[in-house]
Amino acid sequence: MSLTAILAVFVLLSPFTRAAADDDSRSAYDIIQDFNFPMGILPKGVTGYDLNRSNGQFRAYFDGSCSFSLEGSYQLKYKSTITGSISENRLADLTGVSVKVLFLWLNIVEVSRSGDDLEFSVGIASASFPIDNFYECPQCGCGLACSPAPQVRKIKMKSLVSSI
Template identity: 50%
Template sequence: MAFREMIIFYLSLFVLISASSSTVPSAYQVLRQYDFPAGLLPEGAVGYSLNSATGEFSANLNGSCRFKLEDSYELSYQPVIKGVISRGRIQKLSGVTVKVVVMWLGVVGVNRKGENLEFSVGIASANFPARNFDECPQCGYGLGLY
């Protein structure tokens, strides 16, 4: 009887360990936890790190990525994106640039302003409805905004 109880104990322990290791949220789920839509990151995030005490994060893509945002902008993501995240705010962002007319500018921050997202390039900012980023864009394709 003790052997059977030992087998049940080890099987239960294995199930608990397996369940706990599969509950690590994806980078997209972490964005949602901080009140951002998942579509701030393109498809293909292969990992991330987050210091929950300081908010410092890095997200890893499976390569560089570019896509059109509306007719006026083109976004470019490097393979590694870094910044500091808190609820409704991303600061010190690096690895994301936007092409405005003929000039590439680094996106340095994103703020949640109610139903809008404000993207800052330091000297200027632009607002977009947050719902436009509910779906993750695919690299090489446009992001269909409402």
């Protein structure tokens, strides 16, 4: 390969190298906002992530599992690693995130954004919530009602399909 060919390949690949380096200095919370999601769909405590920008496959890591309750009615659980595929306004093929509905733990398999609403799907049912419920990141153990000044934030429910 000639020196000109090597330089041409380097020049063509340099934007991709720079983009990957930029991702290294950004948090998982920054990255999900690039895809039009609020940072509050992830709880505090993400220790790292992997993202393949060409196909949207991602992994996000926590020190351990994370669970919390929102407004006392929704219990959520995140495993130490969550995976899925991310694209503009859509998280698909999710693993590692579950919600307690009645007495059952159901896996959240997809989250999609439509305007100012987020729809969470467990496959057989879905629930839609206003996006402003997700501007703040919940904390493992206490959700959004953590001390020193406990504040219970009401989750506004737009619609719930409960065909379970």
